[in-house]
Amino acid sequence: MSTMARFAKYTSLVLASIVVLVPLVVVLFAAFKTHAEYHTTGPLTPPRNWLNVGNFVTAWNDGHMLRGFWNTTVILVVSLTGTVAVGTLAAYAISRFVFPFKRLVLGLFLVAALVPGVTTQVATYQIVKSMGLVNTPWSAIVLFMGTDIVSIYIFIQFMQSIPRSLDQAAMLDGANRFTVYRRIVLPLMKPAIATVVIIKGIAVYNEFYIPFLYMRSPDLTVISTALFRFKGPYGAQWETIAACTMIVILPTVVVFLLLQRFIYNGITAGATK
């Protein structure tokens, strides 16, 4: 390749990296500045003292971030466990049983995948309300479990690669269908479960609309809504908002650095189905 082309290639890559990183880095700068320093220095100036964690303390306490993280974690764990249980059971039935109306059931899952969740919220809200789940964590949990068709696809697809002869061997040994699911299929499904947990976990951690709509009570803030609350009263205190933004981003950075490979694979597997 010519030197010119190579130069253009690296310039474009570096430029794109700057565009991605600068907006984030300046917020990191702001998070470490004192109130006075914030007002006297430009956004591109690094903070004088990188150990000034006062803003983080204020953000953590005033934003009730501990509660936000706790609620997010509870919702994550319960809805991911639910998604995996419900999804693998359904996928097991679809890929291992012959039964009437199978095409109809498949059709129901397929068509549902075409309905963007955000369009039906007006009506979904009335249903969740009539079940008495508004302002409980269950509203988010049932919605995260119930609206997820992608994971069922991933499970079905993966389950088809598990040889049926394994099922049959176990059944000859006297295992019933549920034992086959529990003892044979489920353990072999680990890679698919990991994929679903990763892509669904990212989606749940970042979800804003559902908790914002269904969990108005301050006790039920998740990290998205906790951060959003800063918008009003802290409008003028950007250094606190910046610190809180960084608190929310930090777990994502850590998870990304640890699980990079799996995240790429998960996203590719999840989005093309």
Place this chain on the structure above:
Amino acid sequence: MIGRLRRSPWPYLAPALVLLITFTYVPVGNMVVYSFHKWDGLDPVMDSVGLDNYVRVFTDERYWRVFLISLYYFVASFAQIAIALYFAVVLSFRVRFRNLFKGILFFPYLLNGVAVGFVFLYLFQPDGTLDSVLRLIGLGEHSKLWLGDPDVANISLAGTSIWRFTGLNFVLFLGAIQSIPGEIYEAAEIDGATRWHQFRHIIAPGIRRILSLSFILAISGSLSVFEIPFIMTGGANDTRTFVVQAYETAFQFRQIGLASAMAVVLLLVVLALTWIQRRLLPDDEVTLS
């Protein structure tokens, strides 16, 4: 009894089907019913109004205008696909620090939407990051009220959307390109094919499916934009999108019927587009069993 239970698939399917029907099909059905009524969501009585809600969606400027706002995001999604495609091609060949660049370009997609909203609110502030950078490179006079000026605000928001979602397209394209067997490139190179030839005759056909899927997602995505304008401008300065408007109509002004009519229109548009895509590109991979 136990014997039958053991052989029936329904106990395994029941939880998924109950959730699917309760939270997808029943709401869609209810929504259609609501859309022909005037209802505040609380009153036990709904007044039937026939097609009034639909007439309003199509004739009142407040409601149809939001479709025009989608155009900003629609145009942006083309830029997004182009940028993602360029970097996916560049990074599928040998490049120094390949994984680092890959990680940086993908990372924004993983970030929390509210956090992205705040990062870009900070960026677009008067005297904020963008203005400072412009001054630094000698373009200071181009500073604008990035979010305050109705002529510019939607462009700023669409730019934020590009920043946030390019990484997703990028990783999908990268995955598709890497699934093309490497020998094909080697053979092409021996035959003297340039990079452009390789792109035109090997890569482009190889990722056609994911490319066309991205365009369809771009259309439905730009119709259902919510978080970025809601968090950053709250819909002020002519940045109200379809979903922001529907949210306000339903949950602030409690006009459930009208909001349902809007949602039905949006749903029909999305379904029609998906149907067109299926016709243009019959997808044989979606047969599940």
